[in-house]
Amino acid sequence: MESAATATSAKAGNIFDWQVLSRLLVYIRPYRGTFALLIFLTIATAVLGTVRPFLIQQMVDVQISNGDWPGLNRMFAWxxxxxxxxxxxxxxxxxxxxxxxxxxxxxxxxxxxxxxxNLRLQFFDRTPIGVLVTRNISDVETLSDVFSEGLAAMIGDILQLVFIMAFMFYIDWRLTLVSLSVIPPLLLSTYVFKEKVKKSFQEVRTAVANLNAFVQEHLTGMGIVQIFGNEEREFRKFEKLNQEHTRANIRSVLYYSVYFPVAEVLGAIGVGLLVWYAAQGQIEGTISKGALIAFIMYNSLFFRPIRQIADRFNTLQLGLVSTERLLKLLDSKEFIPNEGTRQPATLRGEVDFRHVWFAYNEPEWVLKDINFEVKAGQTIAFVGATGAGKTSIINLLSRFYDIQRGEICVDGHDLREYDLKALRRHIAVVLQDVFLFNGTIQDNITLGDQSITEEQVWASARLVGADKFIERLPGGLQYKVMERGSTLSVGQRQLISFVRALVYDPRIIILDEATSSVDSETEEMIQDAIEKLMQGRTSLVIAHRLSTIQKADRIIVLDRGEIKESGPHEELLRLGGYYAQLYQMQYLVSEQ
Structure with missing residues (x-):
């Protein structure tokens, strides 16, 4: 943590992080013409904004002094x-x-x-969703100011300063030096201001990310918060995070409130010195009235871009802070390597785990030397205590994670030989925790795949018996599902997830506690549909209810990442081991 803070502090000390800025400028390439036009307009604005005092000086010292009214009219027209x-x-x-x-x-x-x-699931396991929302929405939005109010505008301000100084030196170099006498303390205050505000901006962005993560997580888990009466404690946590966000913003406001009055005072001092010196020149006849008027105007124009540069600089700094965070996310290489080229039109559905070792964080092995084979069309069930490794097996088969040792084969070929999308197209997963998106039932089933027709959706719905409740809903398939399917029952959400799996006609079916959250009537309906679905397909089933897997070709008993028993239901009962004990416990509970 200390080294990271030191690195951040070191970066904050740089005027620009040119490496970050150069990465950002890559996105300008498709709009080179517009950017070039913007630079031209910026230069034109700088030139046009600095010509006026010079014209007024000429009007006072030449046309008005000489009584040249036609010339004065021409200058006024200009x-x-x-x-x-x-x-x-x-x-x-x-x-x-x-x-x-x-x-x-x-x-x-x-x-x-x-x-x-395209990031692997392991990345999402340890990254709060609110942080990713902040990166994709808030941090990205900050970048628009870099181009509209930061980079190009800062270039314009700098050019305006250059043109102002050129006109000032051309009119009178002595008045120019007097006007510039307050620049050193102004630059010093600008530098200090820049350092302080850059640090405060970093604190603000961190506080925003923390707030987003907290709010997103607790809104999602609001039911748990209220069930356990934890509203007051969670509110105090939110207050603390919000206070940190407020303090970070107030610090940046404080720096602004100090800097701009200082800049105003220094500008006023510059004008005072200018008038004092020019008054002596007027008395001695060495400085014209037009020059004095022009310099007063230039003095005002000169300090305005300096103040704006400081403000725009901090806009740019804030954008670079956001860019640095975005680039860190874009540079993350946490992908499942997709170098496979096999894209079979269909699969037989043979699955083979060969001496598989897997850990989410080595060396904490979740699976240890797992070996089993599933023939095409067979049904294999996994049982075991929570944390035994059942869900990890199905995650590995879908290649959401990669194994550290061993080999997983489908149809005799290593998973890594398959194109990821082609592989997952033939594998359907039905999870216990069903996630539905905010949209229609049809959208949640097809997931936007235009090749899936409404007839296919209804056919799959009829297979699992979901058609009856869908038909009763207003609009049928076009019924609007609220976020996470909150307007539907648990059983209805589960049936929709079943339809979603079936409509893709997979060769391998994975059921992870697929019936554990539904009532007995719905479970019976789903079990009937499952039997039809499993015909000709390879099925891997995880269930706590052993009554649902008695017909499986083989049951694999897992304990602490190892296979302890394996065989059909009757054979495992005769062994009198872990499975038999678990079955007897559930049988006694059901009898009671």
């Missing part, structure tokens, strides 16, 4: 034209800056979400 042009160019600069920012944000968000979709 001045009016420049004002109109400056307004138009400023409008275009603001529009194209915002346009560019929004399109770049769109591209970054698409890349980021596509990257997240």
């Amino acid at each position: 001045l009016l034209g420049i004002l109109v042009a400056h307004t138009g160019v400023s409008y275009l600069q603001t529009y194209y800056g915002g346009w560019l920012g929004q399109y770049i944000v769109r591209d970054i968000r698409v890349d980021l979400y596509q990257h997240i979709l």
